[in-house]
Amino acid sequence: MSSSETTRSSTFLAPDRWETPEFVLRSFRPGDGARLAAALNSSYDHLHRFMLWAIPNEDPDEVEQRVRRFHARYLLHEDFIIGILSPDESEVLGGTGFHLREGPLEQKRCEAGMWIRADLAGSGLGKRVLAALLDWAWTEWHWERISWHCSTQNVASARVAESAGLTREGTLRAALTVRGEEPHDLHVYSILRKERI
Numbered sequence: 001m002s003s004s005e006t007t008r009s010s011t012f013l014a015p016d017r018w019e020t021p022e023f024v025l026r027s028f029r030p031g032d033g034a035r036l037a038a039a040l041n042s043s044y045d046h047l048h049r050f051m052l053w054a055i056p057n058e059d060p061d062e063v064e065q066r067v068r069r070f071h072a073r074y075l076l077h078e079d080f081i082i083g084i085l086s087p088d089e090s091e092v093l094g095g096t097g098f099h100l101r102e103g104p105l106e107q108k109r110c111e112a113g114m115w116i117r118a119d120l121a122g123s124g125l126g127k128r129v130l131a132a133l134l135d136w137a138w139t140e141w142h143w144e145r146i147s148w149h150c151s152t153q154n155v156a157s158a159r160v161a162e163s164a165g166l167t168r169e170g171t172l173r174a175a176l177t178v179r180g181e182e183p184h185d186l187h188v189y190s191i192l193r194k195e196r197i
């Protein structure tokens, strides 16, 4: 049995990290609060339109409590919130994740999401992170389907999905809550394991 078949068995245990020369993808964990708060506080203006969880002036101690909850939920297989860290793990470059919004873990479907730190956005990092996330997904995770949802007005997010080979399945009308605006139309993209490249 290959290692990939092993990880896809019923005894699935969420893998913890995936490294590239440019960044590390891993579960947030105790001790990450200050570096995540720094990334969020420098990115509020960039994030607040589409990321409803974004708030200004995050307190590092509150963010530390949050990363501990993220880590606990990751270990419990409730939600997989993943940090994008610099290779030495001293800086948070953004966040991503596999979210169980399409059924329980056993059904092997999830929705991926992403944000990139403001000073790094638009430099191709989002595209490279989604490519790496999919490499990890098909190699060590058991997912059969990964979806991606974005506003029809979020050109960068749609381009990230398309660059990674996801298929646009359709557009839901007025289906996305956006801060301070009427609901946006929502593109739904997906990729299946059998389409891996």
Ligand SMILES: CC(C)(COP(=O)(O)OP(=O)(O)OC[C@H]1O[C@@H](n2cnc3c(N)ncnc32)[C@H](O)[C@@H]1OP(=O)(O)O)[C@@H](O)C(=O)NCCC(=O)NCCS
Pocket (backbone or CB within 6 Å): 046, 047, 050, 051, 114, 115, 116, 117, 120, 121, 122, 123, 124, 125, 126, 127, 128, 149, 150, 151, 154, 155, 156, 157, 159, 160, 163
């Ligand atoms: C959406 C996001 C994750 C994309 O990551 P990124 O690193 O900025 O994107 P990239 O630099 O990899 O660029 C991807 C593509 O979008 C284009 N792009 C980037 N920023 C853009 C902008 N502001 N307007 C239009 N196109 C843009 C790039 O030119 C590139 O296009 P290409 O494939 O034709 O070369 C990031 O911008 C972000 O964090 N946005 C705020 C949070 C958010 O909206 N998250 C997604 C929710 S669905």
